[in-house]
Every structure is written in structure tokens, then in C-alpha cells.
Amino acid sequence: xxxxxxxxxxxxxxxxxxxxxxxxxxxxxxxxxxxxxxxxxxxxxxxxxxxxxxxxxxxxxxxxxxxxxxxxxxxxxxxxxxxxxxxxxxxxxxxxxxxxxxxxxxxxxxxxxxxxxxxxxxxxxxxxxxxxxxxxxxxxxxxxxxxxxxxxxxxxxxxxxxxxxxxxxxxxxxxxxxxxxxxxxxxxxxxxxxxxxxxxxxxxx
Ligand code: MLT
Numbered sequence: 001x002x003x004x005x006x007x008x009x010x011x012x013x014x015x016x017x018x019x020x021x022x023x024x025x026x027x028x029x030x031x032x033x034x035x036x037x038x039x040x041x042x043x044x045x046x047x048x049x050x051x052x053x054x055x056x057x058x059x060x061x062x063x064x065x066x067x068x069x070x071x072x073x074x075x076x077x078x079x080x081x082x083x084x085x086x087x088x089x090x091x092x093x094x095x096x097x098x099x100x101x102x103x104x105x106x107x108x109x110x111x112x113x114x115x116x117x118x119x120x121x122x123x124x125x126x127x128x129x130x131x132x133x134x135x136x137x138x139x140x141x142x143x144x145x146x147x148x149x150x151x152x153x154x155x156x157x158x159x160x161x162x163x164x165x166x167x168x169x170x171x172x173x174x175x176x177x178x179x180x181x182x183x184x185x186x187x188x189x190x191x192x193x194x195x196x197x198x199x200x201x202x203x204x205x
Pocket of ligand 1: 026027065068069070107108109111133159160
């Protein structure tokens with residue numbers, strides 16, 4: 001079941017769903033990548049999984065980067081706004097406009113989810129960010145009171161370095177969010193520990 005909307009995507013309905021889980025893949029991924037993890041982390045949630053619209057590197061991403069870890073900020077802001085608009089369109093199209101939204105993103109997908117939070121879109125009430133970085137530092141901090149965020153980071157991640165996670169946690173906390181941090185004893189790849197930590201976080205929402 002897929003409506004024609006602004007992003008290529010998968011939507012997986014769930015009868016009686018209490019929550020919409022927005023799945024945001026990593027660089028070179030697709031709308032299919034996180035469906036299984038999403039269903040495991042939040043059983044019973046409806047799943048909305050868009051494909052990133054930036055193809056500047058020849059593979060899908062959610063926004064352009066100038067090089068690894070250096071982001072094209074005007075593009076990041078434009079793509080963040082487009083993604084927020086897509087989620088609003090999709091909620092209306094699939095009849096789930098009233099459901100609260102949790103984002104679950106990996107790497108580039110975690111970074112665009114962090115951008116949705118820091119841009120003050122008000123779209124997310126919670127987020128699971130696997131291997132995130134600080135996407136940008138807002139001039140004025142958003143109001144994130146009541147928003148719950150899990151950062152799941154790799155202790156030896158050379159791409160999304162541990163200090164980036166610490167910096168992001170600080171920005172989110174200063175904005176009023178309740179932040180939990182899980183440290184996986186690995187690098188950029190996900191582990192069973194990441195899944196378990198996110199299941200425990202999701203069960204408390
Ligand atoms: C990004 O570009 O968002 C980060 O460098 C992580 C990634 O490699 O996708």
C-alpha cells in the first residue's frame with residue numbers, strides 16, 4: 001500500500017496502531033532497509049519509510065555533503081523541510097494524522113532525524129538515533145520539552161565519532177529533550193545491543 005507522494009517510500013499499516021515509526025536509512029540505503037528493525041523495535045506501530053532524495057553521490061542520502069562529516073547546510077535545511085512536509089502529507093494520506101511520530105534513523109538517517117528535531121519542526125515526539133552526529137547548530141535552540149531521544153553510538157566509530165554524540169546530546173538536552181545514551185562497544189555497524197537498547201527505550205514511550 002503506497003500512495004504517490006513527494007518521496008519514494010514504503011508504508012506498512014498496523015491495525016490499531018498507537019504510533020507511527022518514521023524509518024530513515026543510512027547513506028546508500030533504501031526505503032526497505034529498516035523495515036525489519038523497525039518492526040522489531042516497535043511492534044504494533046505503523047511504519048513509514050522514505051528514500052532519501054539526494055543522489056549527488058550516486059546513491060540515496062537525505063541531504064548533500066561536501067565531504068564525509070561536512071554537510072551542505074542550505075541543502076540540509078531544504079531537505080529537512082521537504083522531509084517534514086512529506087511526513088505530514090503521508091500522515092494525512094494514510095489516515096494516521098493523529099498518531100505521534102517516533103523517528104528511527106541510522107547514520108545519515110539519524111542525522112536528518114536530528115535535523116528535524118533541531119529545526120523545531122515539532123514533528124517528532126521521540127527518536128532513536130543510531131550513530132548520529134550534530135547536523136548543524138541552530139542559532140536559537142528549539143523547544144523540545146517532553147521529547148525523548150535515544151542516542152545509540154559506537155565507542156570506536158570513526159565516521160560518527162563519540163564526541164559528536166556527546167555534543168548532540170548536550171544540544172538536545174539544552175533544548176529541553178530527555179536524552180538517553182547507549183554506547184555499543186563497536187564502530188559504525190549496528191549490534192544486537194543497539195536493537196535491545198532501542199526496544200527498551202521504545203517500550204517506555
Ligand atoms: C553523513 O553524511 O550523514 C554522515 O557522514 C554519516 C554517513 O556516512 O552517512
